[in-house]
Amino acid sequence: MGKDSKPKESGGKGKGKQAGGGSDENASKGKGKSGKSADGLGTCTYVKARHILCEKQGKINEAYKKLQDGWLSNGDKVPPAEFAKLASEYSECPSGKKGGDLGWFPRGKMAGPFQDVAFSTPVGATSAPFKSTHGYHIILCEGRKN
Template identity: 80%
Template sequence: MGKDSTANKGKTKDAGKGKAAASEEKGGKGKGKAGKDELGTCTYVKARHILCEKQGKINEAYKKLKEGWLDSGDKVPPAEFAKLAAEYSECPSGKKGGDLGWFPRGKMAGPFQEVAFNTPPGVLSAPFKSTHGYHIILAEGRKN
């Protein structure tokens, strides 16, 4: 009996590890949630954005970024994003390549802040709508 209980203890430990590993591999639930929590807890974000009044225009800009970079698995370089921001953005920041610099939590409106603070550095957000229009955000950094 002692042998069986020892074997079961080992299996129970391994089974627990296997479930966690399987969870991370399937949907990244365990890892993804921790990553999201980590992203959501920073105090400042550095970002660029493109703002358009019309959804069709933001989708066109996103399509150019997607075809040029994302489809090949690359991250969009800030310089390339800046070129498109200067061309497409209707925000005054478009003249500066969409650069918003560093901003603290609470400075930006609801959906914009949510996306900016939950997009990992170097990653491009999908187009989304805010009270100001349609945006794409390129997160460049985060700090506390």
């Protein structure tokens, strides 16, 4: 339940003030006086992540549906151990044998959309499926550091 994005999506009909919700959104996306975004997205130097890579879109969608049915539809975070089980089952990347674990990697190591998604996914959150030059991916962000 600790995701910043989920409560905003499901809490739109709550009793809170509209202006307050808008400013929270801007605080998490915008930059503060220090030049760093409030949630650390886009400002870190390293990300620790797991991923699932599939050549075919249908296969990645099947894996994502399992994540949705198990956790995401309830607004829960996918436990790394459960993500690792799915990566072992579905991923066509050599990292799949290690539960999709990519370890820590610096900005600039991964290409194009993979890096963009990895560095913009909040810690503990799982990305939606996306396409890169290598195929279709789902990323679980496990940590950030400078």
